[in-house]
Amino acid sequence: MKDSMCYENIITQTIVGDFVHLHNVHVDVLRLDLLHPVISGNKWFKLAHYLGEAIEKKATAIATFGGAYSNHIAAAAYACKMYGIPSIGIIRGEEPRQLSHTLETAKHNGMQLHFVSRTEYKNKDELQKHFNFPGALYWIPEGGYGQHGVKGANKIMQFADDGSSYTHIACAAGTATTLAGIIGAVHHQQKVIGFSAMKNNDTLETELRTLLHDEDLKKDFSVCHDFHFGGYAKHPSPLIHFMNDTWQRYSLPLDFVYTAKAFYGLLQYIHQQKIPAGGKVLFIHSGGMQGNLSLPDGSLLY
Ligand SMILES: *Cc1c(COP(=O)(O)O)cnc(C)c1O
Numbered sequence: 358m359k360d361s362m363c364y365e366n367i368i369t370q371t372i373v374g375d376f377v378h379l380h381n382v383h384v385d386v387l388r389l390d391l392l393h394p395v396i397s398g399n400k401w402f403k404l405a406h407y408l409g410e411a412i413e414k415k416a417t418a419i420a421t422f423g424g425a426y427s428n429h430i431a432a433a434a435y436a437c438k439m440y441g442i443p444s445i446g447i448i449r450g451e452e453p454r455q456l457s458h459t460l461e462t463a464k465h466n467g468m469q470l471h472f473v474s475r476t477e478y479k480n481k482d483e484l485q486k487h488f489n490f491p492g493a494l495y496w497i498p499e500g501g502y503g504q505h506g507v508k509g510a511n512k513i514m515q516f517a518d519d520g521s522s523y524t525h526i527a528c529a530a531g532t533a534t535t536l537a538g539i540i541g542a543v544h545h546q547q548k549v550i551g552f553s554a555m556k557n558n559d560t561l562e563t564e565l566r567t568l569l570h571d572e573d574l575k576k577d578f579s580v581c582h583d584f585h586f587g588g589y590a591k592h593p594s595p596l597i598h599f600m601n602d603t604w605q606r607y608s609l610p611l612d613f614v615y616t617a618k619a620f621y622g623l624l625q626y627i628h629q630q631k632i633p634a635g636g637k638v639l640f641i642h643s644g645g646m647q648g649n650l651s652l653p654d655g656s657l658l659y
Pocket residue numbers: 398399400428429500529530531532533534535536612615616643644645646
């Protein structure tokens with residue numbers, strides 16, 4: 358499947374700062390956010406195989422699920438437009454008077470939005486079964502969760518300059534599909550840490566394990582639930598302050614839903630010496646930058 362992603366834009370950025378010397382660690386960031394302005398980062402990797410199958414099966418349209426800040430919805434809408442496939446988004450919650458920037462973009466890219474109550478949204482099988490559509494509809498699970506998503510995310514490590522040289526790989530987790538792909542691509546001596554963007558998402562480890570092959574279950578991975586900053590998409594001022602500070606110190610732009618919380622978590626791990634001296638860390642910048650446009654004007658310095 359041909360695509361128009363700018364793979365050559367992906368860089369490995371070394372973080373230069375006092376804490377690096379203080380704790381004797383090396384921190385690199387794999388900038389997947391530079392892949393594409395809308396389908397940025399992990400979302401393209403997770404979508405690619407679903408889209409491939411939809412095209413192969415000659416689907417009339419693609420349908421998927423997401424909330425008001427869903428980068429998956431924004432990416433799916435854009436990718437479908439790119440391939441000329443009509444798209445449908447089943448959106449959690451009643452239709453608001455003012456659409457979030459994310460949903461506005463999805464709509465602008467031709468996605469038909471269907472709002473369903475939070476209760477209805479919980480039962481996706483029912484929604485899928487009763488969705489009235491003339492023609493062959495191809496359903497992509499919420500957030501690209503599933504084996505096709507993992508298969509795509511498996512390729513992420515190939516973009517790091519010397520992927521096998523890292524002792525630790527850290528990334529943000531929503532559905533943990535990206536995490537599963539990364540775990541599948543690393544060797545047994547490497548540690549993978551996922552930072553959950555949600556509060557009390559206690560089924561996350563189970564969902565992650567479901568995605569992993571037997572061989573990968575033996576690898577060294579963990580999920581941290583401590584840095585959600587109040588919950589999914591919550592953005593208290595200390596988080597915004599941290600994002601501006603990270604931009605000023607390291608020229609690293611982060612998104613408020615996922616990567617800012619994960620990077621904050623990683624720095625805490627370094628300060629707490631959970632990453633031992635001599636450690637070489639790769640932080641996966643999974644993208645999501647379009648989400649920042651939902652913040653009030655002037656919140657960020659970038
Ligand atoms: C969706 C998203 C994630 C979470 O990815 P999962 O594969 O669902 O765990 C992480 N970071 C960003 C920027 C995202 O948009």
